[in-house]
Amino acid sequence: MYNLLKGKRGIIFGALDSKSIAWKVAERAHEEGAKFVLTNAPVALRLGTISELAEKTGSQVIPADATSIMDLEHLVDETVKILGGKIDFVLHSIGMSVNVRRGNPYTHQDYNFTKTGWDVSALSFHRMMSVLYNKDVMNEWGSIVGLTYMAAQRVFPDYNDMADNKAYLESVARSFGYFFGRDRNVRVNTISQSPTPTTAGSGVKGFDGFMAYAEKMSPLGNATALECADYTITLFSDLTKKVTLQNLFHDGGFSNMGVSTAVMEAFMKGIDSSEEVTEDPEKKSKK
Numbered sequence: 549m550y551n552l553l554k555g556k557r558g559i560i561f562g563a564l565d566s567k568s569i570a571w572k573v574a575e576r577a578h579e580e581g582a583k584f585v586l587t588n589a590p591v592a593l594r595l596g597t598i599s600e601l602a603e604k605t606g607s608q609v610i611p612a613d614a615t616s617i618m619d620l621e622h623l624v625d626e627t628v629k630i631l632g633g634k635i636d637f638v639l640h641s642i643g644m645s646v647n648v649r650r651g652n653p654y655t656h657q658d659y660n661f662t663k664t665g666w667d668v669s670a671l672s673f674h675r676m677m678s679v680l681y682n683k684d685v686m687n688e689w690g691s692i693v694g695l696t697y698m699a700a701q702r703v704f705p706d707y708n709d710m711a712d713n714k715a716y717l718e719s720v721a722r723s724f725g726y727f728f729g730r731d732r733n734v735r736v737n738t739i740s741q742s743p744t745p746t747t748a749g750s751g752v753k754g755f756d757g758f759m760a761y762a763e764k765m766s767p768l769g770n771a772t773a774l775e776c777a778d779y780t781i782t783l784f785s786d787l788t789k790k791v792t793l794q795n796l797f798h799d800g801g802f803s804n805m806g807v808s809t810a811v812m813e814a815f816m817k818g819i820d821s822s823e824e825v826t827e828d829p830e831k832k833s834k835k
């Protein structure tokens with residue numbers, strides 16, 4: 549390893565189990581010499597396996613519901629005490645849609661669920677940054693990263709209200725990133741990651757097809773959780789000091805593709821083997 553985070557202190561939100569992107573980031577940050585606190589919602593701490601990660605990385609776990617200012621203030625105060633100084637990096641790796649969980653399609657949302665999903669997945673990024681900013685606990689040249697998905701820019705019907713939450717999250721990165729940059733020399737970015745088989749990812753309807761399609765479309769193939777962690781480490785390191793207010797695609801090239809030969813071949817095979825050109829099944833059922 550390269551000691552890229554030697555002497556740095558951080559907070560990592562969102563490690564639920566060993567599949568979580570945040571889990572891989574914690575393992576890599578540990579390998580690169582960082583000290584950090586792990587945090588997750590109290591219920592996730594009961595259901596997940598975060599204590600294994602804490603033991604492996606010599607970290608403490610502090611529960612915090614990302615929708616509670618009080619929890620976040622407590623988390624930040626405790627982190628500064630435990631790690632013995634200001635914070636250099638923070639990962640926001642949090643996402644949850646109640647509409648997706650309950651199978652409500654985008655056109656038939658329960659707006660109370662919509663509000664909860666937005667609060668957890670998007671507003672929490674603002675809330676977390678406002679606590680860090682108002683307590684003035686970020687070190688100069690620190691780095692804050694949030695995780696997002698390309699449904700913020702393009703239509704993926706089953707990503708549902710999470711698409712809107714991600715658009716909000718990316719906007720908050722730019723808006724808060726301005727103040728953090730101007731006043732503290734701290735950078736704020738989002739990483740737009742490939743579909744990844746985690747608890748949150750697999751909850752999206754048709755996830756396997758979605759992943760297989762992205763794999764065929766991307767010239768470099770889908771980025772794994774570990775590869776996402778590697779990229780995140782570069783953003784926490786001093787090698788990326790002037791990168792801020794960006795939404796950075798980490799997706800094997802998917803976001804700039806129109807079509808690939810692999811997808812065209814699969815599509816043409818489908819046409820050859822069917823009697824008629826396959827129509828959108830939802831449209832067909834209306835006839």
Ligand SMILES: NC(=O)c1ccc[n+]([C@@H]2O[C@H](COP(=O)([O-])OP(=O)(O)OC[C@H]3O[C@@H](n4cnc5c(N)ncnc54)[C@H](O)[C@@H]3O)[C@@H](O)[C@H]2O)c1
Nearest residue numbers: 562564568569592614642643695696743744746747748749
């Ligand atoms: N998996 C994918 O395909 C994919 C692709 C692009 C972006 N992302 C994003 O990556 C991030 C991490 O997700 P993941 O795929 O590792 O799945 P994951 O299920 O392992 O992580 C999601 C985390 O959010 C936490 N969380 C939920 N409600 C919370 C709350 N109220 N307070 C604090 N934490 C809460 C969960 O406990 C969990 O640890 C999310 O923002 C997700 O949208 C995932």
